[in-house]
Amino acid sequence: MYNALLKKGYDDTxxxxxxxxxxxxxxxxEGAWAEIVEWERRFSxxxxxxxxxxxxxxEAAAAASARDRQTQDPKLVRFMGRPDEMTPKAKMLQxxxxxxxxxxxxxxxxDRHDWFxxxxxxxxxxxxxxxxxxxxxxxxxxxxxxxxxLDVRPAVDGPTAAAERMLRWGGDVWWRAKGGDIRExxxxxxx
Numbered sequence: 001m002y003n004a005l006l007k008k009g010y011d012d013t014x015x016x017x018x019x020x021x022x023x024x025x026x027x028x029x030e031g032a033w034a035e036i037v038e039w040e041r042r043f044s045x046x047x048x049x050x051x052x053x054x055x056x057x058x059e060a061a062a063a064a065s066a067r068d069r070q071t072q073d074p075k076l077v078r079f080m081g082r083p084d085e086m087t088p089k090a091k092m093l094q095x096x097x098x099x100x101x102x103x104x105x106x107x108x109x110x111d112r113h114d115w116f117x118x119x120x121x122x123x124x125x126x127x128x129x130x131x132x133x134x135x136x137x138x139x140x141x142x143x144x145x146x147x148x149x150l151d152v153r154p155a156v157d158g159p160t161a162a163a164e165r166m167l168r169w170g171g172d173v174w175w176r177a178k179g180g181d182i183r184e185x186x187x188x189x190x191x
Contacts, residue, residue, distance in 0.1 A: 028148060032133050033076075035152035036117060039131070040074045041065040043154075043164045044119050050164060054171030056180060061171075072120035077128060079115040087112060089151070090134050109134035114155065130155040 042065060043050040053061045086094070090109050097104035113133045118126050132155045138147035154161040175181070 024146070024148075028135060028150065031150050032113070032115070032152050035150060036115065036131050037073055038062070038065060039152070039154060039164070039168075040117065040119060040129075041068055041071045042168065044071055044074070045122055047160070047163055047167065051167050051171065054168045055175065056171070057175035058172045060175075061168075074117040074119055074129075077116040077118050079113055082112045082114060083110075085112060087132050087134055089132075089153075105136075107136065109136050109151075111135040129161070130157055 042053045042061065053064050086108060090112070093104055094106070094108055097106035112135070115131045115133060117129050117131060119129045121127060132153060134151040136149040136151065138149055140146055154164055156162045156165070
């Protein structure tokens with residue numbers, strides 16, 4: 001990694017910091033991969049399966065997805081770092097931070113990657129899906145530990161990816177807005 005930094009012109013990084021940089025890099029990559037696997041577990045079986053998993057919010061979807069043993073994990077085909085290119089969503093968040101600074105962070109992502117994965121569809125069919133990952137840093141923990149946020153989502157390369165994003169986020173918002181958890185809890189108490 002140190003040689004890669006030197007090749008990119010980052011010659012002010014002390015060699016003794018590289019080990020911790022590698023640990024953070026690996027940690028972030030593992031987090032990004034876990035998010036991609038979750039997207040794939042929901043939507044590799046099609047939009048209807050994705051909706052069935054997403055319609056009761058993120059917590060219920062994560063629990064149902066964790067029980068899913070039939071869906072094959074995706075395979076990473078390739079990835080590319082694009083740190084100098086902001087995603088459309090990151091650009092929009094920058095505009096929103098300019099319009100409404102109290103509601104939106106004005107820090108742009110410090111990195112961006114595009115990961116291409118091979119989706120295993122039912123019946124053995126395969127499809128390549130591109131994921132976009134924005135890497136953000138947050139305020140450090142009180143202990144001084146750094147904080148990072150990942151925004152992982154399918155790239156809107158077509159209507160299916162746009163629908164997947166709408167179903168996942170829309171399902172969670174709708175579930176919470178209609179008080180789905182409270183309604184289910186009340187029904188359980190009546191039984």
